[in-house]
Amino acid sequence: MTTVPALSCDGLGKRFRSKWALRDCSLRIPAGSVTALVGPNGAGKTTLLQLAVGISAPSAGEIETLGWSPQRDPLMVLPRIGFLAQDHPLYRGFTLAEMLTFGRKLNSRWDDEAARRRLDGLGLALTQRVGKLSGGQQAQVALTLALAKRPEILLLDEPAASLDPLARREFLQGLMEAVAEHGVTVVLSSHILAELERVCDHLVILSRGRVALAGDTEEIVRSHRLLTGARRDVDEIAQLHSVIRATTTERQTTALVHANGHVYDSHWRVSDVDLEQIVLAYLALDPSPSPGPVAVR
Amino acid sequence: MITFHLDSHSGVPAYLQIVQQVRHAVSLGVLRAGDQLPTVKEVVGTLAINPNTVLKAYRELDRAGVVEARRGQGTFVAQSVEGPSERDYRPLQTELAEWLTRARAAGLDDDAIRALVAATLRTQLAVRAVA
Numbered sequence: 001m002t003t004v005p006a007l008s009c010d011g012l013g014k015r016f017r018s019k020w021a022l023r024d025c026s027l028r029i030p031a032g033s034v035t036a037l038v039g040p041n042g043a044g045k046t047t048l049l050q051l052a053v054g055i056s057a058p059s060a061g062e063i064e065t066l067g068w069s070p071q072r073d074p075l076m077v078l079p080r081i082g083f084l085a086q087d088h089p090l091y092r093g094f095t096l097a098e099m100l101t102f103g104r105k106l107n108s109r110w111d112d113e114a115a116r117r118r119l120d121g122l123g124l125a126l127t128q129r130v131g132k133l134s135g136g137q138q139a140q141v142a143l144t145l146a147l148a149k150r151p152e153i154l155l156l157d158e159p160a161a162s163l164d165p166l167a168r169r170e171f172l173q174g175l176m177e178a179v180a181e182h183g184v185t186v187v188l189s190s191h192i193l194a195e196l197e198r199v200c201d202h203l204v205i206l207s208r209g210r211v212a213l214a215g216d217t218e219e220i221v222r223s224h225r226l227l228t229g230a231r232r233d234v235d236e237i238a239q240l241h242s243v244i245r246a247t248t249t250e251r252q253t254t255a256l257v258h259a260n261g262h263v264y265d266s267h268w269r270v271s272d273v274d275l276e277q278i279v280l281a282y283l284a285l286d287p288s289p290s291p292g293p294v295a296v297r
Numbered sequence: 298m299i300t301f302h303l304d305s306h307s308g309v310p311a312y313l314q315i316v317q318q319v320r321h322a323v324s325l326g327v328l329r330a331g332d333q334l335p336t337v338k339e340v341v342g343t344l345a346i347n348p349n350t351v352l353k354a355y356r357e358l359d360r361a362g363v364v365e366a367r368r369g370q371g372t373f374v375a376q377s378v379e380g381p382s383e384r385d386y387r388p389l390q391t392e393l394a395e396w397l398t399r400a401r402a403a404g405l406d407d408d409a410i411r412a413l414v415a416a417t418l419r420t421q422l423a424v425r426a427v428a
Contacts, residue, residue, distance in 0.1 A: 034347050169345050176341035180348040198311060198346045199302070274308070 003069040006031045006153045006185040007052055011061030014047050020209050023045040027204060029187060031152075034179060036196040037189035038279055045189040046086065048206070049157050052187070053083045079108055082184075085218070086158045088142035092131035096124060096141065103145050115148035118174075136167025140174060147178050151263035154178075156188040160195050172199055187270055192201035193279045203275070204281050212282040217275060224278050227255045227268035237265060243290045245281040256281045298335060299328060303344055311346055315354035323363060334364060334372040404408060 007029040014022045022044040029035050037045050050056045051063050054070030054077060063069070067075035091100060104110045119126065122140050130138065139159065146154060159175075160168040176199055180185055190196050193203075203220060205212040213220065217234055224244070227237065231253050233247045241263065245257040256273060257263070263270050299322050301315050308315070322328040340351045354373050358364040365375045400410050 035351075172345035173342050176345055176348060177338050180338040180341050180351075198305070198344070198350075201347050201349050 001177045004031065005029055006033070007063070007065055007187065008010040009048075009051075010059065012048075012051065012058055012063050014044075014051060014056065014058035015064055017181075020059075022051070023060075025211050029185070029202060029204070031185050032177035032183055033202045034186045034200045035188070035202040035204060036193065036200035037204050037206065038191070038193050038196070039189075039212075040191055041284060042208075043206040044056070044209045045191075045193075045206055046157055047209075048188070049083070049155050049189060052155055052248055053081060054078070059275040078154045079149075082154040083147050084142055084146050084154070084156040084159055086161070087157075088139055089136060090130045090142055090145075092129070094130050095126065095131070095227075096128055097126035099130060099141065099145060100126070100148075105146055109150050110288075111148050111150055115144050118144045118147070122174075125221065129216050129246075131233060134167070136163050136170065139167065139171050143171065143178075147182075150182070151184060156186070158189055158191070159245055160190065168195060175199070193276055197275055203279075205279055207283055213278075220278060221273070221275055223259055224273050225257055225259045225263055226271045226273045227253075227257060227263065227265075227279070228271070229253055229268040231266065237263075244278075245284065254287045300335070301340060301344060303346070305419075311344075312350045312354040312357070315340075315351065316357050320356055320363060328374050328377045330374050332374045334374070336371055379393065 005028040007027075009025050009027055012025040013020060021209055025044075025048065037048065039045055047056070051058055052065050052070065054065075054074055057071050065077050067082055067160060070077040073099065075138060082217065091102070094102065098114055098164065103114055104113070116126070117248070122144075124141070130141065136158075139162075146156075154175075156175075158169060163171060172195075175182070175186065175188075179186060188196065188200075201217055203217050204214045204216065227239075227261060227262070229252070231251050235241050235256050237243065237255065237257065241257040241259050244256045244258055248254075255268075256277070299318070301309055301318050303314050307314070316422065319328065322405065328334075337348050337351045337355075340346070340406065341348050355364065355366065359366055359372075361373055363378065364372050366372050400413075405413065
């Protein structure tokens with residue numbers, strides 16, 4: 001495995017007319033990782049993925065995919081990546097055999113045998129027409145075609161959004177098998193973390209066009225703490241640790257902090273938080289005024 | 298061969314659930330010395346989890362001497378591993394049944410009993426970690 005990050009951006013920005021869809025985006029996604037790109041609709045997820053594959057050009061800063069600029073050196077990038085757009089575009093009138101021929105003719109690296117094996121394993125016949133397949137089956141076909149390119153990095157934009165829970169699970173099973181077998185780097189976006197929490201080992205939270213948090217998921221969970229205590233000012237704790245969100249009721253103060261080492265302060269009860277709570281805090285989406293103390297498990 | 302299942306609401310990390318399920322299967326005799334564990338690809342193909350989670354669990358079991366990785370072949374339950382025998386189980390089960398009767402007589406329901414067992418295990422774990 002190389003030390004070149006699968007994806008890296010420095011001060012990356014994209015502007016549509018006067019509106020910045022993505023701004024000051026700097027991050028590294030290591031090769032071999034499975035990264036969830038999480039944020040509400042309009043946060044810039046699709047924009048970032050389109051910049052990564054070179055469909056659009058940056059308005060500011062730099063982006064490199066597999067160590068190359070997808071705009072300046074597309075031949076060093078395009079043959080090595082797989083991209084699954086939100087609506088997994090397939091030709092509805094094509095049979096699966098025709099879809100495979102199409103892929104084979106357009107790609108220099110093409111593993112036809114693996115693609116046929118995968119479709120067979122899914123119980124799909126090559127004579128079937130794309131338009132007659134269910135949404136889940138179409139997503140699987142799109143994934144099969146993307147994998148047949150033998151990509152080093154696979155970028156998926158909301159791959160599971162339109163699928164029912166069973167199809168979503170089957171899709172992620174297939175994706176994780178590919179990761180186990182070929183070590184392909186995966187970046188997948190979603191507006192909800194829950195469906196990706198078990199599959200990702202890295203996380204990028206986008207909020208209003210900016211990177212709110214990025215890193216290794218275990219490291220993220222380890223470094224965040226929920227503090228609960230009698231009502232008080234959080235200024236003191238904010239001198240040592242970054243307070244991500246603090247809520248105060250008449251008697252109690254609850255603060256989610258990005259802890260700078262251990263939290264030693266007898267005023268607070270310190271508990272662990274799970275990834276989803278952390279994401280919600282960064283997105284400031286949690287509508288409840290106070291989550292209250294986290295139950296001891 | 299065993300299959301793993303994950304409880305996403307338990308709060309126990311996924312890799313630890315796999316570790317516990319292997320240990321559990323070994324101690325109950327479902328897995329015996331020399332048995333093969335499912336491959337990483339098989340596990341992620343059924344659970345839809347990150348392969349690193351499975352690798353981490355298998356590494357942890359390897360370090361603990363429960364399993365051994367054989368290059369190019371897979372992961373196997375270690376030869377040295379021996380689960381407790383039927384003979385050990387019987388008296389423990391009898392004592393536990395007696396204890397459960399006393400707990401119910403004291404007014405504990407199933408949930409309270411489970412909570413008490415879990416809390417006691419946790420305390421012992423903490424004591425062992427400190428020792």
